[in-house]
Amino acid sequence: MNNWEIAKVFDEIADLLDILGENPYKSRAYRRAAHKIGNAYLDVEQLSREGRLLEIPGIGSALEKKVEELINTGELDYLIQLRKKAPASLRRLLLIPGIGIKTLQLIYQRLGITDLEGLEAAAREKRLRRLPGIGVKTEQAILHGLQNHAFLRRRMLLHHAFAFAGEIEDYLKNKAAGPAAIQAAGSLRRGKETVGDLDFVAAADNPAPLAQAFKEAPFVKEVVAAGEAKVTIMTKWGFQADLLIVQPQLFASALQHFTGSKEHNVALRRIARERGFKVSEHGIGSADQTTAPSTEEELYRQLGMAYIPPELREDRGEIEAAQSGALPDLLEAAEIKGDLHIHSEWSDGANTLQELAAAAQERGYQYLAVTDHSRSLHIARGLTEERVRQQREEIDRLNEGFTNFRLLAGIEVDILPDGSLDFDDQLLAEMDIVIASVHSGFKQDEKTLTKRVVNALRNRHVDIIGHPTGRLLGRREPYAIDVGLLLEVAAETDTALEVNASPDRLDLNDEYIRQGRELGVRFAVNTDSHDLHYLDDVFYGVLQARRGWAEREDIVNTLPLNELDDWLSDR
DNA sequence: GCCGTTTTCGGCCCGACTGTTTTCAGTCG
Structure with a gap:
């Protein structure tokens, strides 16, 4: 049972406890544990095996036992009992803006409403407004919320x-x-x-x-x-x-407050409270006075910790790190020296090699890897071996005209459904850089897909795995693949995993990046541009890498050209 | 249910806004 599944169970328990009117601090404890577990970059199942669950803040002996029961049996008796006491469909009503726990209890206990349909009927029949504390406006707001509720949840x-x-x-x-x-x-x-x-x-x-x-x-x-x-x-x-x-003097406090995350701010306020003062958008206050820090840096300093960059403010351990001086020195966009994954008009890109090289040089890049698709990806006009060699000749010609810049002759070679690569080792050995990616067989089972990518990782000519989980945000789920294993093998073979910067991929995600860098995995922040305008997308990839706690040393395309050459040839 | 730089018991983040009341509870972020 993975972190996310355990977190989901604790969230449901928290909701049910609220609905049943139990001690609100108890439900808060479950909700906090759910957040901690859902956002832990370490595998909770493994922590459990090692007997280290109590190291997670918010997990005490009672929740430790429940996590263990979930892992061992796949279910939790406590949740089963709670579900008998309150209909599970009630939770969905909490998604409607304006309905909180008190209103939910009221309409459940007084009107026996247990689902969205029942609520809508009651609102239309003007039965809600007769409840104490609910008037015409609230009833209309609920109806309005019901109509917009699916719409509002889109991100x-x-x-x-x-x-x-x-x-x-x-x-x-x-x-x-x-x-x-x-x-x-x-x-x-x-x-x-x-x-x-x-x-x-x-x-x-x-x-x-x-x-x-x-x-x-x-x-x-x-x-x-x-x-x-x-x-x-x-x-x-x-x-x-x-x-x-x-007011202008409160800008830094307000910015910090409104940047969140909510969980990060809650954790900060806990710490402030323990120290006898309180923090809000109005500054930092003690019993007798309130001060307004002039910058966010000052604000964090007053709380006894180092400045925490916004990308880290998720209550995933950044506060503890800031207190102990262990925050990472995050990757900066200016440290990216080149893009290692782009497409040209030779396959399905829009631009000539000259245009791409000029755009890269304008950005101050030292190198740009041209990595068009391989032959099997017909839909993207994948290159035949012959075309790959022709393109190589043109790249060599162009490079003669450059100073302090080089086009790398690369390929994005398909990892075929049978686990082999689309080109043989001889051709791959000729390339300056090789990205291996999955573009087919998305529906295969986890074992098969994982094996395909592990094969590619173990091929000594493969330098980078492209968009490792294949997801398209909001459109396609990641394919079934054991990312934990990929991270281990990537660390072992010193193959880079891509942080695909395209804003509809952002693949790998932040949590895997963080997990990987703990293992010593290196990453490449690439745009996968099919048009030179998308070279700017590197910005989103850098944000994602920063959210994964990545430093310059974790990213291969921060290397200057000569060191990148060393990395590419050493492998 | 968790947790401890005044605590192993008694606390548990903070403030803006709205609607329903008539001084405040509920919701939200």
């Missing part, structure tokens, strides 16, 4: 989120009563691979005109909530946006 890809955020920021900055400062916060700032809604923090001496401008913006579909300091809108694009407006 944006990161590049879409950045585009929308840019548009909203530009609008607010250009208002006559423009803010002294404005910045996008939330999961966007943390570089999360998908974003649910957008959060903005603005500094202004006079908040009212800015709040008004936000409410009247052309992209507003509806104003969800509006106070003096905070405005929430539903955009016509289908997601919510929050604006928090503070």
